[in-house]
Amino acid sequence: MDNMENILELQNVHKKFKGFVLDGISLNLPQGFILGLIGPNGSGKTTTIKILMNIVKRNGGDVRVFGLDPREDAKKIKNKVGYLGEEQYFYGNKTVAWTGNFVSAFYDNWDTNIFQGLLTRFGISRTKKTRELSKGMKVRFSLALALSHHPELLILDEPTAGLDPVIRREVLELLRKKSKSEGKSVIISSHITDDIMRTADLVAFLIKGKIVLTSEKDELLANWKRIHYKKGALDGEIVNSLTRQTDHAFGSSGITDRYLEIKDSLVQGITEGVVKIENINLDDILISLVKGA
Amino acid sequence: MISIVKKNKAFFLGYCGAIFILTAILRVALGVENAAPLVLLSGVMIFMLVFGPVFFIEQYEEKHKAYDFLDILPVGAGEIVSAKFGLVLVTATASVGYMLLLFSLTKVAPNDWALVRSYILMSGVACLGSAALSYIGIFALTYTKFAVIVMSFVVLLGFVPVLVMKFYRDNMHVLIENILTFLRNVNWATVIPLALIGYFAFMFIAIKIKE
Numbered sequence: 001m002d003n004m005e006n007i008l009e010l011q012n013v014h015k016k017f018k019g020f021v022l023d024g025i026s027l028n029l030p031q032g033f034i035l036g037l038i039g040p041n042g043s044g045k046t047t048t049i050k051i052l053m054n055i056v057k058r059n060g061g062d063v064r065v066f067g068l069d070p071r072e073d074a075k076k077i078k079n080k081v082g083y084l085g086e087e088q089y090f091y092g093n094k095t096v097a098w099t100g101n102f103v104s105a106f107y108d109n110w111d112t113n114i115f116q117g118l119l120t121r122f123g124i125s126r127t128k129k130t131r132e133l134s135k136g137m138k139v140r141f142s143l144a145l146a147l148s149h150h151p152e153l154l155i156l157d158e159p160t161a162g163l164d165p166v167i168r169r170e171v172l173e174l175l176r177k178k179s180k181s182e183g184k185s186v187i188i189s190s191h192i193t194d195d196i197m198r199t200a201d202l203v204a205f206l207i208k209g210k211i212v213l214t215s216e217k218d219e220l221l222a223n224w225k226r227i228h229y230k231k232g233a234l235d236g237e238i239v240n241s242l243t244r245q246t247d248h249a250f251g252s253s254g255i256t257d258r259y260l261e262i263k264d265s266l267v268q269g270i271t272e273g274v275v276k277i278e279n280i281n282l283d284d285i286l287i288s289l290v291k292g293a
Numbered sequence: 294m295i296s297i298v299k300k301n302k303a304f305f306l307g308y309c310g311a312i313f314i315l316t317a318i319l320r321v322a323l324g325v326e327n328a329a330p331l332v333l334l335s336g337v338m339i340f341m342l343v344f345g346p347v348f349f350i351e352q353y354e355e356k357h358k359a360y361d362f363l364d365i366l367p368v369g370a371g372e373i374v375s376a377k378f379g380l381v382l383v384t385a386t387a388s389v390g391y392m393l394l395l396f397s398l399t400k401v402a403p404n405d406w407a408l409v410r411s412y413i414l415m416s417g418v419a420c421l422g423s424a425a426l427s428y429i430g431i432f433a434l435t436y437t438k439f440a441v442i443v444m445s446f447v448v449l450l451g452f453v454p455v456l457v458m459k460f461y462r463d464n465m466h467v468l469i470e471n472i473l474t475f476l477r478n479v480n481w482a483t484v485i486p487l488a489l490i491g492y493f494a495f496m497f498i499a500i501k502i503k504e
Contacts, residue, residue: 055364078367089362091300105296106366 006064007031007153007185008052013061015047022047023209024061029153029187029202034179036200036217037189038286044209045189046086049157052187053083065153079108082146086158088138092131096141099130100148107149118144136167143171147178154178156188160195172199193282203282205289212289217282224285225259226278227266228252233274238262243288255280255288297368297376301350308349309384312342313391320395331399332409335392336416342388343381343420347427348440350377355436370503374428378496381424389417411476418488425495432502 008029015022022044029035039045050056052065054074063070065077090099096119104110119126122140124133133141139159146154154175160168176199178184190196196203197217204214213220227234227242230251239245242254251274256262259277269275298305316338323331354360363373392413401409430439461468 053365075367075369078365083365085365087361089358091357091359091362093357094300102296102300103366106368 005031007066008035008187009062009064010048010052011062013048013051013063014059015044015051015056016059017047020044020047021209022051022058025206025209025211027204027211027214029185031185032179032183033201034176034186034188034199035202035204036196037187037204037206038193038196038282039189039191039206040286040290041191043206045191045206046157048206049155049187049189052155053078053081079149080152082149082151082154084139084142084146084154084156084159086161088142090130090138090141092129094130095126096124096128096130096133097126099141100126100145103145104148109150111148111150114150115144115148118147136163139163139167139171143174152184154184154186154188156186158190159188160190160192168195169198175199193286197282205286207290213285220285221279221281223259223261224255224257224280224288226253226255226280226284227259228276228278229269230274233269233272235265238265244284244291250276253278255284257285257288295376297363297373298380301346301353304349304353305346305380308345309342309387312338312345316391316395320399326400331395332412335395335413339385339388339392339413339416339420343385343417343424344427346384347377347381347424351431351436352440371500374432374496374500374503377428378425378492378499381421381428382492385417385421385424388420389413392416407477408473411479411481414481414485415476415479418484421488421492422495425492425499428499429495429502432499 006028008027010025010027013022013025020042025044025048027035027037027048037045037048047056051058051063052070054070054077057071066080068077070077091102094102100112100115100119104112104115119141122137122144124137124141124144130138130141143159156175160171163171172195175186175188179186179199186199188196188199200217202214203217203220205212215223227238228248228250229239233251238256239252239254241258242256245252245254266275266277270277316334319334320331360373393410396406396409396413427439427443430442433439434442457468458465
């Protein structure tokens, strides 16, 4: 993956607002991959994404999208990006068809057939005014707009916030399919870790304006485990390295972030039934990182 | 760029068309002999034609969070601002041209024609400059905040005639004569290019603020 072409590169990016600092963000996204940006509310996910779109101006650092700097080539970049934000803004008194026609005028590669096809697939009436669309319909409509100009990169900022589980699943599956079958790169930010779990190849944890961890998702989940153990079953060094330790009926438990490294030393305890290993999800990892931050 | 202004074409054409027709009706009603009221009205009409679309359209943009919508599209601040400034320039030119055309069809004494022409051109230039400043204010502060400031300013402006009356009570005719002399002697061949340079300078400032 290191040798792959990066479609997106952030190096030491800074942004200062009153009461908030984005502090030296560095991230890479290789072509054809889905990067999940995870973090609690207010951690800087939206600011990072808005810097990519040149909606927010960075104070320092270097940003390249398709090798271009958003501050100088925002128009060229946006022509190749499909963007879906947490909030969808349209001219409320205009129809779906009018909005599609209006947006199409700004893109070099607008494909009316794709747009019409997506409207049909999503069940969106062309004659409906955009203010009459429900939250879920607005997200679907935004997605149709974002996908109709053959974007090479999709940037999605909390795209599923406020959606019901059915639409959420539909949106995520569509994104996954677009990435895998058409080689599109995707950056998706969310505080709903389940969304990232279902879609992402790579994950980056953003906490209090800093990237605290980036990894391939599968490697991350393979390394982060919860270990349950009876007193004396684990080596003291391993016990000390566990985070979020709790005591319970079985004994004690804690989370490790280097399971593959210590796995061999746990085999005997597992065989004797005094050590149990439990898979954890991105939520647990996020909480561990937040508590440790 | 055209798409940005085209989206408001129904409102724009309806609004401007109504004022053009209303002005024409007034001209017919007042008759070809009676130019004086129409001269004063022409300033008001130019103001309404130039400022109406600016304020109505910006209110509409803010209501629908249009700039947040446009932010995600491949369109630069320069294109958005120059589209809006371009529309104001076209409207001001058309309004001034229309008013001059109406007066060319009205009986105006040759001696007064320079004055009428100057008054109309001055109205156009003043509206152009004020519209440009309004856009700078709207982009810097948002429409709502700027509208509050303008309303406060308009209220204060109401006191200007009172102050003028107070200070020029005994010399009002001198003041009016000075204004008329000034209007008769404006060198429009110089003022119009300078006004346009100033207008484009304001447009450049507005682009920088919008960016």
